[in-house]
Each structure stands twice: as structure tokens, then as C-alpha cells.
Amino acid sequence: MRKLILLSSAAAILVTGAVAAQAGSLGRPCTSAAQSQWLSIEALQSKVEAQGYKVQKAKLKNACGELYALDKNGGRVELFVDPTNGNIVGQL
Template structure:
């Protein structure tokens, strides 16, 4: 009986962990834009938009159709944004609740 309870608890924990990992993955697997690169903003312009919203940028890079930005908020908490490179807005979240 104990084995069944432990197995059920372990399975529930693994399921919850996999779901939380998927939620934290934000935009991975989803396109941020379908627009051609000629219509994209520069990485520097997107960094400026993120900084203008009060974040200190640690690293940014283009990843597939998104700009991925790693930053810290005003409290020093690490945040990650997936930015649509045509609009400069977060995908799958907003400025207060990053993806």
C-alpha cells in the first residue's frame, strides 16, 4: 500500500514539474512573428525599449523569430522576455509579467 502511495505522489510531482517547465518556457516552439527580417527592429532598439520599461539588460539574442532578453527588474529579480522583433512587445506575457 505504501508503495502505491509513494508511486502516485512521485508521478504527481513529476507531472507538476513538467507542466511548470512548459509554462516557464514561454514562447519556445511558438513564432513571435511571421514577418521577414527586413521588417524587424534592431537588437539595440529592442534593448532600449526593455530598458525604458525599467529593466537592466544582462543579455539579449535573436532566437528563431524572437528576440530573447535576459534582464533584472528594479528589485534585482531575474526576468526573461521573448520579444516580437517587429513591435518590440513581449510575447506570451507583458512588461510586468514576463513569459
């Protein structure tokens, strides 16, 4: 019985870690386009701000724009943006 509890606990920890790692990077690229076709980080930020967000930090990671922002209600959000066109493809 003790082994079963230990194995169940270990499995739960591994699954939680995998989900957290995937959520932090959207788990996939936002585009397969060449980097030469991407917009600048400043252009991505402008496109997101035009939609009512207030961007606090922005970076490009794994073929995705990751923007940390405040939504219209002041809530914190992490936005995943297609770097070729500025479209929001995911949000945490």
C-alpha cells in the same frame, strides 16, 4: 502495482520536460513578419530598458527577442519580445 508507479513516474518526467522546453522558448514565435522587418537587437534592448528593465543579455531565437534582465525590483526575468516593435509578449 509496481508497473503503475513506474508508468506514472515516466509520464510525469515526460510532461515536466515538455513544459520546461516550451517555457524556455515561449513555445511559439513572437511574430510571423519577415526578418527584414525586425528591429536590431540593440533597438529591442533600448525599448525594454525604456520600460525600466536592466538588460544583461539579449538574443534573437525562433522569431522572438529573448532578453535576460533585471526588473525594477532587481529580480531576474526572461522577457520574450516581438522583434518588429519591441513589445513584450511574454515573461518568465
